[in-house]
Amino acid sequence: MTFDRLVFLRLLVGLALFAAAALSCAYLDNYQLQVFTTLAMFCVLCWGWNIVGGYMGYPSLATIAFFGVGAYADGIAQVQGLPIGAAWLCAAAAGAILAVLLGTALLRLKGHYFAIGTIATVEVCREISNNWSELTGGAIGLNIPIQAGDPDFVGRFFFLAMLGLALIAFLATVLVDCSRFGFGLRCIRENERAASMVGVDVFKYKVGAFVLSGALSAAAGGIYASMVAFIEPKDAFNLIMTIEIPVMVMLGGMGTVFGPLVGGVFYVVLKEFVWAYFINWHSGILGVIIVAVIYFLPQGAFGTSWSALFAKARSRARATP
Amino acid sequence: MSTPILELKSVSRVFDGVRAVDNVSLRFHPGEIVGLIGPNGAGKTTLVNLISGFVPASAGDIVYDGRSLAGHKPHAIARGGIARTFQIVQPFANMTVLENVMAGALYAAGCGMKEARERAVECLVFTRLDGFRDTPASQLALANRKRLELAKSLAMNPRVLMLDEVNAGLNSSEIDEAIGMIRQIAARGITIIVIEHLMRVVRALAQRAVVLHHGAVVSEGSTDTVFNDPQVIEAYLGTKFAKRFTTEQA
Numbered sequence: 001m002t003f004d005r006l007v008f009l010r011l012l013v014g015l016a017l018f019a020a021a022a023l024s025c026a027y028l029d030n031y032q033l034q035v036f037t038t039l040a041m042f043c044v045l046c047w048g049w050n051i052v053g054g055y056m057g058y059p060s061l062a063t064i065a066f067f068g069v070g071a072y073a074d075g076i077a078q079v080q081g082l083p084i085g086a087a088w089l090c091a092a093a094a095g096a097i098l099a100v101l102l103g104t105a106l107l108r109l110k111g112h113y114f115a116i117g118t119i120a121t122v123e124v125c126r127e128i129s130n131n132w133s134e135l136t137g138g139a140i141g142l143n144i145p146i147q148a149g150d151p152d153f154v155g156r157f158f159f160l161a162m163l164g165l166a167l168i169a170f171l172a173t174v175l176v177d178c179s180r181f182g183f184g185l186r187c188i189r190e191n192e193r194a195a196s197m198v199g200v201d202v203f204k205y206k207v208g209a210f211v212l213s214g215a216l217s218a219a220a221g222g223i224y225a226s227m228v229a230f231i232e233p234k235d236a237f238n239l240i241m242t243i244e245i246p247v248m249v250m251l252g253g254m255g256t257v258f259g260p261l262v263g264g265v266f267y268v269v270l271k272e273f274v275w276a277y278f279i280n281w282h283s284g285i286l287g288v289i290i291v292a293v294i295y296f297l298p299q300g301a302f303g304t305s306w307s308a309l310f311a312k313a314r315s316r317a318r319a320t321p
Numbered sequence: 322m323s324t325p326i327l328e329l330k331s332v333s334r335v336f337d338g339v340r341a342v343d344n345v346s347l348r349f350h351p352g353e354i355v356g357l358i359g360p361n362g363a364g365k366t367t368l369v370n371l372i373s374g375f376v377p378a379s380a381g382d383i384v385y386d387g388r389s390l391a392g393h394k395p396h397a398i399a400r401g402g403i404a405r406t407f408q409i410v411q412p413f414a415n416m417t418v419l420e421n422v423m424a425g426a427l428y429a430a431g432c433g434m435k436e437a438r439e440r441a442v443e444c445l446v447f448t449r450l451d452g453f454r455d456t457p458a459s460q461l462a463l464a465n466r467k468r469l470e471l472a473k474s475l476a477m478n479p480r481v482l483m484l485d486e487v488n489a490g491l492n493s494s495e496i497d498e499a500i501g502m503i504r505q506i507a508a509r510g511i512t513i514i515v516i517e518h519l520m521r522v523v524r525a526l527a528q529r530a531v532v533l534h535h536g537a538v539v540s541e542g543s544t545d546t547v548f549n550d551p552q553v554i555e556a557y558l559g560t561k562f563a564k565r566f567t568t569e570q571a
Contacts, residue, residue: 178434180427180428180433180434183420183423183424183427183434184427184428186413186416186420187413187416187424190412190413190414190415190416191411191412191413191414193375193407193411194407194411194412194413195413195424196375196394196395196396196399197373197395197399197404197405197407197411198399198424198425198427198428198429198473198477199396199399199400199425199427199428199429199430199477200396200424200428201394201396201397202396
């Protein structure tokens with residue numbers, strides 16, 4: 001299969017999935033719409049994280065900082081009277097600006113130091129939103145104008161909006177995957193010094209990836225804030241979610257186009273299942289399953305060479321007397 | 322003599338009070354092969370790092386093609402036409418051999434994806450790595466990794482190529498093969514700076530040799546002249562090598 005055919009095939013499969021999801025909204029009830037909207041939101045966050053964590057190999061834990069900043073930017077913009085579409089654009093712009101500022105400082109760090117720096121960012125953002133009451137409503141939270149219309153219409157509207165953003169995130173990932181920008185990110189992941197030696201403007205590429213990731217995550221935060229119509233610091237800057245996103249991508253396969261989608265869907269479905277059937281033990285059981293999957297499939301579902309894995313299993317079976 | 326393509330003007334580099342490179346002035350002309358030799362810690366690799374922009378100079382200036390390289394980042398220098406290999410090979414381990422070489426063509430040479438692929442294939446054929454194009458670089462043996470470094474540098478379309486111990490760890494026939502390749506590269510008009518501990522390689526390739534010791538140039542001139550320099554024999558080559566060299570010359 002040639003390079004171009006592979007890209008075309010990915011686009012075809014992706015677009016078919018998105019079309020099916022969009023059509024399905026006519027048959028979903030309100031609860032199902034909410035679950036699917038959440039799923040689409042996680043997919044956006046996973047695709048956003050995958051650009052920095054997967055393609056570039058930087059273990060960012062700042063996804064939720066962008067998400068939260070996007071949520072507040074949307075809320076504040078709507079409170080100030082901006083229409084919802086403009087507020088979402090404000091959210092994406094706020095994420096991009098934060099990414100430039102953060103990236104310029106944090107992307108000089110590597111490995112654990114970078115990870116710690118990014119997780120500290122989430123805490124700093126949470127503290128700012130907690131204490132800047134005049135702007136954010138502080139710990140009490142911020143009420144956002146509720147979208148007019150009957151609940152069915154509003155549910156479908158937000159589902160399609162989040163799905164549209166997921167489509168943008170998917171297309172951005174396909175573009176990154178087959179472009180010289182994405183190729184450069186992979187070079188950086190493998191060896192930054194060698195990437196610089198072959199002419200990759202390492203810092204510019206890293207900041208570019210961070211901005212793309214930040215803008216996508218912040219836009220998701222914006223749509224989420226509009227949907228729930230109320231945000232508070234502990235919800236917008238949720239530390240558990242900042243860990244969950246990389247885990248989802250790991251399950252699906254880092255640095256792949258469909259890995260974030262598969263990982264996101266698998267995680268959300270698994271979480272719902274464990275929550276429904278093992279209410280008292282759900283966190284422990286979820287943790288064990290995740291550790292097992294990562295242990296046996298460290299490259300995730302899409303990063304694993306399944307044929308090599310089966311061949312290895314067959315040869316082991318033959319060797320066993 | 323033609324205008325130098327690369328000139329070092331009183332370049333120094335100090336690390337925590339240690340002068341790794343001490344007031345070095347050198348000129349490199351288009352198409353020549355220059356051997357850069359000296360004992361371990363002499364400052365050879367630091368000099369390569371200075372030229373390629375990985376380390377800034379503490380004093381002096383490096384002029385490439387009439388322009389100062391001061392303040393230029395490594396990627397900009399690479400795009401300008403200065404390529405290097407690393408003493409410890411640094412491939413993109415989990416990328417294929419073809420992708421490794423494509424990277425050089427994509428960014429330093431400014432090719433598009435398709436053109437980069439074609440150029441990479443040409444470089445792989447030249448370095449006889451064509452059979453490994455879909456193999457991950459991490460799976461290559463040392464000799465092939467060294468060739469990969471060469472192929473990657475070549476794909477960058479360089480005007481100056483610095484080979485940092487590209488023959489270290491290779492066996493005799495592999496070294497002969499590498500010498501042949503380097504000669505062919507120089508025949509394209511590329512200036513080559515060979516950093517080597519193997520005097521046999523320097524003798525076979527370089528028209529000119531520069532000897533560094535404690536960061537300073539202790540001898541410079543034609544390879545034969547340098548190899549007969551008593552100061553070089555004492556500081557680096559040793560009397561045993563000098564005797565063998567004199568016998569071979571006779």
